[in-house]
Amino acid sequence: KAGVTQTPRYLIKTRGQQVTLSCSPISGHRSVSWYQQTPGQGLQFLFEYFSETQRNKGNFPGRFSGRQFSNSRSEMNVSTLELGDSALYLCASSPGQGNTIYFGEGSWLTVV
């Protein structure tokens, strides 16, 4: 079974631009969640989608948004990028219940 796939792996953007990151979950997994990881801050939950509906949202500004498609693939978007948005963005999928989540390799975003 293929793992969680995230694209692009690396990208550099300029302040004020917007970015879209993509995630393909493990086949059969209906839950997709997104995390921001920065040095010293651990993994901070952004939001989770389940069957195309946002099921939960973390404490991030409205510039961060996401969606999920009928095939469970998900995208997250960050608008009006700020330098502080530079981070590793991780996508994770799970069947929807249970306690194990499976992470992708992440998308490294650098904002200059």
Add this chain to the structure above:
Amino acid sequence: GQSLEQPSEVTAVEGAIVQINCTYQTSGFYGLSWYQQHDGGAPTFLSYNALDGLEETGRFSSFLSRSDSYGYLLLQELQMKDSASYFCAVRFDGGSQGNLIFGKGTKLSVKP
């Protein structure tokens, strides 16, 4: 609020045993998980404890004491490849992955 505490760094020598502690304060508790992340890689699931006691998986064991809001990950017969960051994660409510919070991680360095 919800919080997890774990040491930021631990150093040990090859062949030794190391214990990484995790204490938590959450409004509810559904289980404690551990994840391993190598530099530049994706976090991967190691173990899960829902009930008090010790869970063993090969060289790795995880312990939970719900009355003490405390758990630990025990790594035996340390190998160089065990050098990585280790995150504890607590689920404080059922269902959504948004109810899963992560500690800031413990960076384990294994020296020859």
